[in-house]
Amino acid sequence: MLKRIQALVAAVALGSAAFVALPAAAATAADAPPKPTGLTAAPSPVVVSSDAGTTATFTFKTGDTGSARLIDRNDKSVPLTVTGSSGTYTAQYTFKFSDEPGVWKLEAKATKGSESSVETTTFQVHWVTDLDFDATPDAVEQGGAVTLRGALTYKEGSAWKQYDGQKVYIAFKPAGGSYSRVDSATTDSHGRFSVTRKSWKTGWWRAEFDGATDTQPSTSDSDRVDVKASSKATRISGFDAYPEPVDKGDTLHLRGTLEIGSWKSWDGYKGRRVEIFFKADGGSGWRYVTSDWTDSHGRFYADAEAQASGWWRAEYDGSSGIKGSTGAADHVTVRAPQPAPRAATRIIKFDAGPEPVKHGRYLSLHGKVQVWDAGWEGYGHQKVSLWFKKAGGGWKYVKTTWTNGSGKFWTKAKAVRSGTWKAVFGGDDEARGSASRQDWVRVKH
Structure with a gap:
């Protein structure tokens, strides 16, 4: 129901001037009675704070017959019952939450004939x-x-509602001093506001709202913030995680120096526990891994097993009067262990026959798989696949067979059409794959 102050500027500016020109005063100055005087509204402003409402009293003076009415900011008219006779007139009206807040008008009329x-x-x-x-x-x-935050609300009936778009001031009072405004903020759509300030003195903070044409001012409770003398600073310098890259499972060395002082002078900080943290690539948080105590020069040495690529950093928690610190993170790439190289293989003496062959007869397909081990030798008990390609076509799988203990294989396939045959060894964990020579076979119909 509340309207913002910006929307009311025009209505306030018009004020009583707009009502002077109403048709009710259309008579000539010579014929009309004198205008009413001494128009008052009490209390002013009229503050509605409960469902019971607030009663306001209105008075005006005229030597003639008097009447009055109220007009809200939406031009809604509320007639008043006045008491009194020629001289001073009085009327009352109880404002409730059902009435519009904001600027109202009291219109008094003097009537003569x-x-x-x-x-x-x-x-x-x-x-x-x-x-x-x-x-x-x-x-x-x-x-x-120091973060200074809060929320501004207004009361409508029994409910408190969010008050957006309003300017709220931030005030501070140092110990032994008085409040002064140091900042301001505008409430968001939820009536909330937030300001961050640096704090140099112990004291009290509060929020202040100056009110608007339809709402009362308000001041928050005070909240004290104690300011302590600055602690000594520390830093972690020269932090390094190495070697980089490193094989998975190998030892990673984590080194650095904890120092205490200021930008002018830094000294090694001995006898302090420094913790080492790790965050994997793509991870969302740091986890503790290990720690070490600094030596007489502030140096620390820690080792950890490399498990995954990611970031490493060192942290010191601080102590009474001593600030903690976090070193720069160092990224280490962890590689998977390199597998042993696989041996070479070959397929020799591959043959598809007889050639030519009649349609529907069986072809004999045979050859030998060998592996290199300081010389070529038969590769026994290995899977070999047979493939066929007709003229102008692509390779198609036909069947699979196995080598015997000496690496030889033999199988047969029905001859359907002319084309090329080959044998393929796919390889395994110890040996690479290979393919035989291609053998053309003509099929007669």
Whole structure:
């Protein structure tokens, strides 16, 4: 129901001037009675905070017969019952959540005979607002970031609703001082706002809303943030994970130096535990692997087994008055162990016969598979496939046979058409594949 202040500027600017020109005052100045005076609305603004509503009292003065009405920002008219006689008139009206908030007009009329004159004044009807606010963290080091967030709501009936598009101010009060505004934010579609500031002094933070033409101002509760003196800094330098690349299962060496000081001077930090973390390529998080204690020069040495490619880094958690630190990550590629080279093979003495052969008769297909092992020798008990290709066609699988203990194989196939035959050994874990020579066979019909 709330309308934003930008939409009301035109209505406020028009004010009473727009009502001076109403037809009710069309009589000539000589005939019309004097305009009512002393138009007031109390309280002002009228604040509606509960379903019971808020009663406002309206007064005006005229020496003639008086009447009045209220007009909301949508030009809805609410007639008033006035009491009194010539002199001062009074009327009351109870505003509830069913009434529009924002700018209203009180229109008072003086009537004398058949002539009348009108005067108007404006007042505002407000709904209450509330600011929820939080400053985090509760304690920071000097110069540390503080997040100041909250939400602005307004009350309509028994419900609190999100108040978007409103300017909220951030105020700070140092210990022993007073509040001053240091920043501002505009509420989003959920009425929320958030600001991040550096904190240099211990003190209290709060949010402030100045209100609008249809809502009351509000101020949040205060939230204290304690500022502590800065801790000493540390850093991890020269971190290295090697060798790179490394074979899977081999040892990876992780080295670096933990130092304490500032940008002007850094010294090795001895006797401190440095932890080593790993994140695999494509992984979403770091996992702890191992750790080491620094020597008198701040150096640490750790080893780990290489299992997967990814990133390695070293971390120091810090201690009282000492900041922790994280070193730069180092990527290591882990390779799969290289398999032993496979031996060469060959198929010799391959023959498909007889040639020519009559259609429907069987062909004899035989040859020998050999493997190189300081010389060629028969490769026994291996699978050999037979393939056929007709003229102008492609190779098609026909059948499979096995070599005997000396590497020889023999099988037969029915002769259907003329074409080329070959034998293929596909290879295995120890030997590479190979193919025989091609043998042409003519089939007679």
